[in-house]
Amino acid sequence: MEHPDLELTLFGPHQQVIAELSRLPQPLAAATSRLVVSDAPLSIAQTSSAAWALRHGQTSSMACMLRSLKDGEAAAGVSAGNTAALVALSRRSLGTLPGVSRPAISTAIPARHGRRCYLLDLGANVDSPAHRLVDFAVMGAAMAQCVDEVALPKVALLNVGAEATKGSASVREADRLLREYPDASAFAYQGYAEGGDLFDGGLDVVVCDGFVGNAVLKASEGLTRMLVERVQMAFESRLSGRLASLLAKPVLRYLKQELNPVRYNGASLLGLQGIVVKSHGGTQAEGFYYAIQRALSEVEHNLPARMAARWQRR
Amino acid sequence: MEHPDLELTLFGPHQQVIAELSRLPQPLAAATSRLVVSDAPLSIAQTSSAAWALRHGQTSSMACMLRSLKDGEAAAGVSAGNTAALVALSRRSLGTLPGVSRPAISTAIPARHGRRCYLLDLGANVDSPAHRLVDFAVMGAAMAQCVDEVALPKVALLNVGAEATKGSASVREADRLLREYPDASAFAYQGYAEGGDLFDGGLDVVVCDGFVGNAVLKASEGLTRMLVERVQMAFESRLSGRLASLLAKPVLRYLKQELNPVRYNGASLLGLQGIVVKSHGGTQAEGFYYAIQRALSEVEHNLPARMAARWQRR
Missing domain, CATH: 3.40.718.10 (Isopropylmalate Dehydrogenase)
Structure with missing residues (x-):
């Protein structure tokens, strides 16, 4: 098992996430001890606009994930959802680094x-x-x-x-x-x-x-x-x-x-005050794997803080 | 031999073009009967600006080629030269179709x-x-x-x-x-x-x-x-x-x-009043072959006249 101390919280409709997890083949099911499921009833469609997500997306899996990041419960967030919504919600939830207007x-x-x-x-x-x-x-x-x-x-x-x-x-x-x-x-x-x-x-x-x-x-x-x-x-x-x-x-x-x-x-x-990685939209497990790897490496290198220092220096 | 009735005029420094032709292997040298060499002392460098070409490029191979096209001596022009210069010189020499502001x-x-x-x-x-x-x-x-x-x-x-x-x-x-x-x-x-x-x-x-x-x-x-x-x-x-x-x-x-x-x-x-095809800059004979094919097929289909009809119709 890679990164044995990694803990993952899955945001989504509780019943549905549990049902998916129960279908995992045996060797993977053993790894579910490192998974926590956090209920988020709404998902933002790929066709929704960023404006719609900002107005109606408070209970979406994306917004719930960002809240846990904002509150320091998670060190990084990964999503394969609607990119425009992810950018808009991340910006509002986490804020940009001082000096950066947009992510x-x-x-x-x-x-x-x-x-x-x-x-x-x-x-x-x-x-x-x-x-x-x-x-x-x-x-x-x-x-x-x-x-x-x-x-x-x-x-x-x-x-x-x-x-x-x-x-x-x-x-x-x-x-x-x-x-x-x-x-x-x-x-x-x-x-x-x-x-x-x-x-x-x-x-x-x-x-x-x-x-x-x-x-x-x-x-x-x-x-x-x-x-x-x-x-x-x-x-x-x-x-x-x-x-x-x-x-x-x-x-x-x-x-x-x-x-x-x-x-x-x-x-x-x-450019955000936090680490958010977008996984490829059309992707399966492998895409999430690489997105999580990327998030981990940004956490290990403390990217947002070191990036913030760039704007203070100039 | 493809397109036996095709005639090609080569524009460039006369001595240099003749020297290149004399170095062709035998079977190709036989085909030089369909080639005419037209002297054009200047070539426009890849790094020249379009403005420079417009001001100083009158004796360039590109401008000479476009003049023969304008005068009806050639049915189409092909060049692998500086793209910005080719667009600017073509536009000035041939003009755009009525209703089209830029090619x-x-x-x-x-x-x-x-x-x-x-x-x-x-x-x-x-x-x-x-x-x-x-x-x-x-x-x-x-x-x-x-x-x-x-x-x-x-x-x-x-x-x-x-x-x-x-x-x-x-x-x-x-x-x-x-x-x-x-x-x-x-x-x-x-x-x-x-x-x-x-x-x-x-x-x-x-x-x-x-x-x-x-x-x-x-x-x-x-x-x-x-x-x-x-x-x-x-x-x-x-x-x-x-x-x-x-x-x-x-x-x-x-x-x-x-x-x-x-x-x-x-x-x-x-969008020009004439047929001009840009061959790939980094290309050898094969690129010119395809560019000439493309030019021929635009001549055969009388592309500029039929394109002009589109603007008249709306």
């Missing part, structure tokens, strides 16, 4: 040579002005420093080209602000990056507006699904015979996992 | 089940207002109708979620305009799409601001490069022995081609 969402994109790159924002903010893009840079860099122990994270700003004349007004203004950023120990600013640089392993943090980050992340997931299908079809149509399929099967099994790099990482809500 | 860049993204989806804009326009997003929809749909003979193209607007409350102000306004679009034979509007829907094969056209489209396209290219590397490494580390590598090699060769779906399609400049 951002970030995930670690796997890159070449076993490296990773934090991409943010992934959709909590659209039409981000320049100063907010700078906030994203500070938050992403703090994450890389605290959790991944990168001494001076390499931060870049996503743009449509490397030339200074390109891009939207807010991106060009953010570039100027990042070049003049007063705290030289926060990050090493690398200038503009293009979409392809995300996966090259040369950057620790890439910053963009939430609309762009969301589109890039979801397109990457969709492309990966298609490519995995193509790999499988190539094997099936080109390698016939028992020997071939015997040889191919283990590679194929390995590849299916390996080629799904953006799917299972939890996405962190950054 | 857009579009490419066919390969999707599931052997289908394709036109994505636009890819970077000619950043911070696109709602009416320009509507122009993109009309242009993309005209492309799918004329070139791919899709009777009523399914058009969607890229957003951060399917809910009506989400997205930037310009995207929500464009959604309203597209729902009310007067010409019902132009396209079937499907509402919002997310990044992952691009590759699913259910849409013919996806519309977004050029900043977003550029980031999505370049990230897809970068991700593909990384995944191809991983497939190769998985084979090399998991299948040892001669028999295994014998079996794996043809699959791997096939996959390398198959897994590079976004790389080789030419990108069309739409």
Whole structure:
């Protein structure tokens, strides 16, 4: 059993959660001693707006989870629910760090040579002005420093080209602000990056507006699904015979996992006075596993407090 | 030989182009009878701004190519040069279609089940207002109708979620305009799409601001490069022995081609009074081949004239 001292509280309709737990296979059922079930009658639908959640979501599993976090009963919260509702409820319940106006969402994109790159924002903010893009840079860099122990994270700003004349007004203004950023120990600013640089392993943090980050992340997931299908079809149509399929099967099994790099990482809500991780919406147990791992590692590294220090320093 | 009646004019520094042609292997050298070399002393660097190209680029290969297109000597132009310069010079040299304020860049993204989806804009326009997003929809749909003979193209607007409350102000306004679009034979509007829907094969056209489209396209290219590397490494580390590598090699060769779906399609400049196709910048002969194919098929289908009819009809 990993993390034997981990305790988990499950928020949801009591009867339903208990019924689900009772269906677990035997070896897992033994682990339920570390689970506590906390009744929360309401769930927020994926189609609900953030405004609806703020108005009517007080008894939802999400709001109950955030309350236990706020009250210090839990050290971190994980949810696979409606992202907009999670951002809005987290912000109201926990509050943002002093100096941060709005939380951002970030995930670690796997890159070449076993490296990773934090991409943010992934959709909590659209039409981000320049100063907010700078906030994203500070938050992403703090994450890389605290959790991944990168001494001076390499931060870049996503743009449509490397030339200074390109891009939207807010991106060009953010570039100027990042070049003049007063705290030289926060990050090493690398200038503009293009979409392809995300996966090259040369950057620790890439910053963009939430609309762009969301589109890039979801397109990457969709492309990966298609490519995995193509790999499988190539094997099936080109390698016939028992020997071939015997040889191919283990590679194929390995590849299916390996080629799904953006799917299972939890996405962190950054800039809050507390630790909240969004697990992938379409996910099963594995997605929750990675989201809980991410939350644990943020707890171990005391991320919110160390991130708060960044805003005090400048 | 494909397209035996195709004639190609190469624009560039005369001596240099002739020297390159003389180095072609024998079977290709025979085909040079269909090539004409037209001297253009200047080339526009990838780092030059569009403004620089407009001011100083008159003798560039790009401007010379566009002049021959304008004068009716060529039916279509292909370039692998600086995209911003190509858009700016094309717009000045050829002019846009009546009703279109700025050209857009579009490419066919390969999707599931052997289908394709036109994505636009890819970077000619950043911070696109709602009416320009509507122009993109009309242009993309005209492309799918004329070139791919899709009777009523399914058009969607890229957003951060399917809910009506989400997205930037310009995207929500464009959604309203597209729902009310007067010409019902132009396209079937499907509402919002997310990044992952691009590759699913259910849409013919996806519309977004050029900043977003550029980031999505370049990230897809970068991700593909990384995944191809991983497939190769998985084979090399998991299948040892001669028999295994014998079996794996043809699959791997096939996959390398198959897994590079976004790389080789030419990108069309739409909304111009002429046909201009951008070949991939980092490309060799194969990229030019596909860009020329794309240009030929736009010539055959008389794309600009049929696209112009769309604006007259509404």
